[in-house]
Amino acid sequence: MKPIARPVYLDLFRIHLPLAGWVSILHRVSGALLFLVVPPAVWILSLSLSGEAGFQRAADYVAHPLSKLILLLMVWAFVHHLLAGLRHLALDVHWGVGLKCARKSSLAVILAAGLVTLLAAWRLFA
Template identity: 30%
Template sequence: MASSRPLSPHLSVWKWRVHAITSITHRITGNGLAFVGLALFAWWLAAAATSKEAYETFLSVATSPFGWLVWVGLSWFFFQHLLSGIRHLLMDTGWGYELGVAKASATWTFVGSVLLTALFWGAVLFGRGAF
């Protein structure tokens, strides 16, 4: 017998809450770091081991506007994944299951990752010699 109801909830039924988005973002950033980050790392190593021309090609792409966008994106991925991982680790201990705490901690992973990314790139670009 056919039913007019869907067998499983459709995306339009779900309310996108910040803790759900944080969990999904954690998975996306982990995969992005693994695939994009590893590919760039392998390209850098191969270029450095191959020839001066290969390394100059890597540097020209890595320092282009698109390359800078990728580096900033990867650093945000790193900080987002790190803070979300810490949040998950704390939740594994039993902390943060109250609705207000869960929402606040999920929101702070996004705020913190943006702040840490800005601080990191500020230190890289403006703090040369500061470390």
């Protein structure tokens, strides 16, 4: 019997994922980002509640352009994670499991998260 030729490695850049696969991966990435931002967010909140000088320092940190960019990334992460989570819950109860409906809901999650992020960017940097 001839052995089956197996690939030595997977080239992840050559694998074509469907849109639902990207939504699922980005759901995990957004969850990890939200988890990682909790300690700095609690520290900023603690600093802002420590007194008038602490509040001013926290306000200065948040006003920095890099902080605004991180905040914008967190807006995307929150909205995407929320919408993708709702989509996954709907799929768990067998709502929208058809191929056409699953593609539409995947596209809706990506477009809605992008739109909310653009609106937040417009508000944050205007």
